[in-house]
Each structure stands twice: as structure tokens, then as C-alpha cells.
Amino acid sequence: MAKDEYAIGLDLGGTKILAGLVDHAGRIIAQKQLPTLAEEGEKAVVERVLSATYDVLSTGSIDPEKVRGVGIASAGVINSAIGEVVFASNLGWRNVPIGALIAQRFGLPVRLFNDANAAAIAEWLWGAGAGTQNMIYVTVSTGVGAGVISDGRLVCGRDGSAGEFGHISIDWNGPPCRCGNRGCLENYASGTAIENAARHKLATTYESVTAKAICEAALAGEAFSKQLIKQAGFYLGVGAANLLYLFNPEVIVFGGGVMNASTILMPEIEKSMRERCIPGLAQEVRVVLSQIGVEAGVMGAAGGVFALDQPGEKVPNF
Ligand SMILES: [Zn+2]
Structure with a gap:
């Protein structure tokens, strides 16, 4: 990627839509946040996504010619x-061609x-x-969930x-999952x-539980x-052992809200993972906490656009 280029990252969440203009160093130069308001319907949500994209694109401080594309991070399938x-479900969307809608409106390549x-x-x-x-x-x-960077x-x-790590089975005879x-x-x-x-365990349906x-009480x-x-x-360690065998990673990064209790979780994850792996695989891998917070969706989606520069990468054409 050229050092003076930018990409737009869009994070489509159930409560908010976050758009950011991101530079090659991962810095968010401009951002716009709008409420998702999924209950207003698909069309209204799409309009807010387009509007937030327009706002960061026309921030005025950069040359629009230097924007390489738009990356979108979305939950769901x-x-x-x-x-x-x-x-x-959190966006209230079914078969929404958001990539094409953005590509047509702004004339930029889009990655989802x-x-x-x-x-x-x-x-x-x-x-x-x-x-x-x-x-x-x-x-x-x-x-x-998980994302895998390999080679x-x-x-x-x-x-x-x-990378649908949450749906690997750790008990073939365990309770049925919504995935089948x-x-x-x-x-x-x-x-x-x-x-x-x-x-x-508490035989309660209290919403306060x-x-x-629970993380706070544990801490x-x-x-x-x-x-x-x-x-x-x-259990996370049991699952992570499978990742080690499949991908032989240098590092496994754990993030997400539950990792707030990392001081309790990490030693357990490492213990059950390492005791299930052949020593050669288990000894070298580092297990660490994520470093990027709520901006991860915007930064990563934009970063995925910069990665279009990689040789052999297929650029989707909507
Ligand atoms: Zn499942």
C-alpha cells in the first residue's frame, strides 16, 4: 500500500453504524457514528450506511482520489x-447487496x-x-468466533x-446447537x-445475571x-488445541467482552490447550490479549482494503 492512501472502514452493528476514514498506519482520521435502528427496516438502515460513508469520504481534509476502497465488517452470514x-438478525437484513450498493454510489471497490x-x-x-x-x-x-491469518x-x-470457531464440536454427543x-x-x-x-445453577431467570x-464478580x-x-x-483451551493442530499459528489473540476476565481465563485457556497438544506445537505458540478495542471492526475492514494490494488477491467486482 502507498503510504499516502486511505480506506474507509464500515462497522455494521446491531446498535450502531460506525464509519471511519483510516490511513495506512491504522489511524482513524475521520469518523461518523449513526444509530442502526434496525426496527425502521432495511431501506432506512442502508440509507444510514450510505450517509455515514458519504460523511467520512467528504471530510474535506484529504484528496478523494487517494481513497482505495471501502471495507465492511458485518455480523451474521x-x-x-x-x-x-x-x-x-441484529441488522434485520436478509440478502442485502450492500457491496454493490456502496460500489455503485461511490464508484469504489468494496470488500465485505x-x-x-x-x-x-x-x-x-x-x-x-x-x-x-x-x-x-x-x-x-x-x-x-475467529479469524485466521495463515501464511x-x-x-x-x-x-x-x-473461521466459525464457535461451531466446532467439542462433544459429539453434546446438546444440539442452533447451527445443526x-x-x-x-x-x-x-x-x-x-x-x-x-x-x-441458581435456578433463576434473573436478567441481572x-x-x-459474572466476570466482574469473578474478578x-x-x-x-x-x-x-x-x-x-x-473449554476455550480445548477448542484452541484444534486450532493449533490445524494452523500451527505463531500467536493466538483473544478478545471480546468476556476477556475482561482475562486474568482468570488466560491461565485456564493456556493450560487445557497446551496439555492437549504435542509439545512441539504447544511450546512455541504465544497466547495474548487483543490490543485493539471497539475500533477493531472499522480498522480491520479498512485494513482488508489495503490488503487488496497483495499479489494474487482477487478483487470482487459487483
Ligand atoms: Zn453450532
Whole structure:
């Protein structure tokens, strides 16, 4: 990438749409935030995405000719090859060709990523995975997801859906998952799973029993909450061992809201992961916390546009 070039990153979330003009060093030069308001319908949300994009593009301080393209980070099921959000419940979207809509409006190339893959790019270019060629980013939040950088490239898969770490099975005979599989990691180690385990044990449906509250109680030393977090860490390590065998990474980066309890989680993750791997694989891998916060979606989506410069990279044409 040329040093004086820029890319626009769009983070499409259930509560807010965040657009940012990002430079080659990952700095956000200008940004615009709008509420998603998914209940107003698909058309209204698309209009807000276009409006936020326009605002950062016309910020005035840079030459628009130097904007290489637009990267989009979206939750849900995407098809990056055709630039379509196939299904995103938090946006209220089904088969929305957001890539084509943006490309047509602004005349710029567009790349679409799922949110975990975008965050992985951000950590790889400018965060905890900088300087590596083989890095895996794992997000532990409401769900569990991952983005895989292998041999210096993001592993996208056919549709851009590779890295669905939350749906690898750690118990073939475990409880059914909404995806169709059984015993998915996400059902043992996500924020939702931690909440469910707490509510089940306490025989309550209290809404105050949230993953955030459990993390805080665990950090304050409360024994039951600590046990729940440790258990989630154990399962994450079981899952991470599979990542080690598949990808032989240099570093695994853990991020997401549940990692607020990292002082309790990390030792458990490392322990169960390392004791399940052959020593050669397990000894060299570093397990670290993410360095980029809420800007990861915007930065990573923009970073994915800069990565278009890589030789052999296919530029989608909508
Ligand atoms: Zn599943």
C-alpha cells in the first residue's frame, strides 16, 4: 500500500453504524457514528450506511482520489464474493447487496468481511499479531468466533465465512446447537453460555445475571462466578488445541467482552490447550490479549482494503 492512501472502514452493528476514514498506519482520521435502528427496516438502515460513508469520504481534509476502497465488517452470514449480507438478525437484513450498493454510489471497490475476520485483520496489521505471518484471533463475546491469518493471508473460504470457531464440536454427543451441530464450543464458552450456566445453577431467570456481572464478580473473587469463568476458559483451551493442530499459528489473540476476565481465563485457556497438544506445537505458540478495542471492526475492514494490494488477491467486482 502507498503510504499516502486511505480506506474507509464500515462497522455494521446491531446498535450502531460506525464509519471511519483510516490511513495506512491504522489511524482513524475521520469518523461518523449513526444509530442502526434496525426496527425502521432495511431501506432506512442502508440509507444510514450510505450517509455515514458519504460523511467520512467528504471530510474535506484529504484528496478523494487517494481513497482505495471501502471495507465492511458485518455480523451474521455473509457472502463476500458477491458482497451480500445473507442474514444478519441484529441488522434485520436478509440478502442485502450492500457491496454493490456502496460500489455503485461511490464508484469504489468494496470488500465485505464478517466481524471476527475484520477484527483479526486489525490485530494482525496493527495490534497484538503485528509482524506475524500466522495468527488466529478469537473473539469471546455473546458468541464465539475467529479469524485466521495463515501464511500472511486471511483465510476467507468460499463465501467469506471461514473461521466459525464457535461451531466446532467439542462433544459429539453434546446438546444440539442452533447451527445443526451438537456440542458446539459456543454453547460452553461464550458470554451467553456463561449466563445460561449461572441461571441454571441458581435456578433463576434473573436478567441481572449477565456475563458482564459474572466476570466482574469473578474478578472480585466471588467463588461461584470464578468457577464459571474458569470452566469457560477450560473449554476455550480445548477448542484452541484444534486450532493449533490445524494452523500451527505463531500467536493466538483473544478478545471480546468476556476477556475482561482475562486474568482468570488466560491461565485456564493456556493450560487445557497446551496439555492437549504435542509439545512441539504447544511450546512455541504465544497466547495474548487483543490490543485493539471497539475500533477493531472499522480498522480491520479498512485494513482488508489495503490488503487488496497483495499479489494474487482477487478483487470482487459487483
Ligand atoms: Zn453450532
